[in-house]
Amino acid sequence: MQDSSILNTFIAMMDRIGLNYEFLATGYEATIWRDGFITTLYLIALLIPVSLVAGLVFAACLTSGRPFLSAPVRGFVEITRNTPTLVQLMFSFLVLNTFVSNLVGGAQNNPLTPFFWVVAVVGLHIAALHAEAMRAGIEAVPSSMVEAARGMGFSQWQILRHVELPLAFRASLPAIVNNLINLVKLTTVGNAIAVSEITYASIMVWTQRDNVVSLMIVILVFFSAINIVVARLGIWVERKLAVPGYGL
Amino acid sequence: MTATTMTSGPKKQHLTRSLAFVALPLVILIWALTDLSLGRTLVEWIPYLASGFMMNILISLLAMTFGTVIGAIFGILELAPYRLVRYPVVAYVQIFRNAPHLVLIFATTYIFPFEIVIAGNYLPFPDWVKAVIGLAIPASAYVAEITRGAIQSIPTTQWEAAQGLGFSRWQALRYIILPQCVRRSLPPWMNLFSSITMATALASLVGVHELLHAATDASTAVRRIDFTIIAYIVVMAAFFALCYPISRLTRRLERRFNAA
């Protein structure tokens, strides 16, 4: 009861300055919109670890020196970096998905949802960018350090695990945080394949009501807030991991 | 490690690179040839698709031009010694660097009017121009950051040396600092160019007649599933053909600057 009166006051106040949030007081549109925020946050929370893990795997393949590992990954990295993510998403969802359906013997057996495809396409796209950053980081590790480790009897894997990766991760952290900010922004392409994130939810509302401005302000503030948090966390991790004297 | 790849790799790398370049067109060609009716339909639609792609190129060039000019000014203003100048610019850069391109395109398309009145004359304000603005805004925020970073990367001793030679603050910026900045910021600028070019595809979602939109129109008219699929591959191939050379060039420049 009290809840709805606060809401109504808010709607009336906003109406006075020319913003239309009437839909908040009505049925399914308000639910769609609220779920839109939750879906966007959920997508981001899922995509950050997915992109980091896949990026690490890609980086390991790229620097492995084995062509059967590095060539396919390089090919994927080039395609994903040089074609629009929106088109990749449409292609995956409409074409690859149909292909998968045929493979598993009919659409009814296909467990892949639009949500899955957004996570896959955006996650792997950002992973490719992470991998490029990490590769640069690994290549920037002074060869004297690698040689010192080898001299101490470290195996190739141990060098990667204990020497190259920790240093490379620190060196590539600013680029990785930048990629994560892009990741947050990229989640909006999901609206093209009906993943009910916040822009999709907003389109559903504004096509019936013509209140683009009111919704847009909230969306811009929302994304700025998320990205400020991501950037702050990045700085915090950077400080936490700083190696004194190494200049990173 | 880098030394070994440099000596053993070039020929093989060159081969994979050119393979990557023709792979998508090759898929299209083979498919179109195996199903001639599909191939004929595709050929029929190529001019329409091409006119769409011209729009992508136009939007990205204009957005980058405006973005670069405004961004470079804002980048310098971000380092201005006056808070009153610095704070609003920093706020602009922070907000629009963090905003999704798609949301900005939605915002400019639906918020700006369709025509502007200048001295009693009605000037049309078409959608593609709104898309240009929608992409120029984030581009300018990025260019501002690139410029600021480049200026800050120049050691302060150079400023002092310039001062010692009798240059004013502005002259030092103009003749000593900026030329170096341009060189340093070229690779990230080109990355941005490529990313803005790809973002032009988002304009299809607001109805701008660009490549992806043209492909959808074509698919709607042809009503063949295999055509819809090949149309998407054509779209990917077109963007790849444009962006891949840019990214190769960027990497070459990066390597040269790092070596220098």
Next chain:
Amino acid sequence: MMLRKKLALSVLGLAISISGMTATSAFADATLDRIKGRGALTVGVILSGAPFGYIDPKSQSEKGYNLDIAKALADNLGVKLETVTVTPPNRVQFLQQGKVDILIANMQYTDERAKILDYVPTPYDRSGGAAVVRKDSGLKDWSDLKGKPVCVSQGSNFTQPLIEQYGAVVKALPSQPESLLALQGGNCVAAVHVGATVGLLMQDRADEWKDYAIPFPTELVPSDSVIWLRKGEKDTQTALDNAVKTLHADGKLLEFAKANRLLNTTYLEEEHKALSASK
């Protein structure tokens, strides 16, 4: 110069620039005067496929039932026709902004829409939604869609009844080809679109769609397809209403419908009889 100014506005805060901008569309009132003054009628049309609207690859021009009506209306007003392609997610904005004078864009009458827009009272067609489903899905009627994923176009007027009346989980895609591809990929059990469009598609491309059918006995929310215009434009409304009535009476609409192969012309025939009799 102009662009710089726009940018400066955005810096100051989108909110402020916005309220100033939207105000300009408010006094684009006497649309009829403007149409006559400019000598052109700007119509928002939707290219959702044959029979209503599509691109002809040879001439690269738009064709279809909606386009024929737009042309006839422009002729009736004695002006030339300009068309703007709209999509379901942007058509209302384009009309509100004044980018188009009227919409002939597969938009049926709904009470919700009538709150924000005005419409020409005489409809040019009557249509409802048809659901394309797999033949082996076992779906027999709209109520079977409860809790199941259903694909539509973004901005479709079938969204609300599907959710509120039948409890379906609606997935809205940017346009019809994507929605149909999503159906074939198994991302939804049914794709709901304007009956005539999908009906003709199933007929023309029977081979590709042999596993699919339109099995439900009724159409979803069958309602009048009307021409939409901005609120309060009474003079334009009257002029267009007379024009549509004439098109019904002299059998032009029926002719357009046959030329574009509309599957069900019962409504148009009735209206033709009624209006030509009253003349």
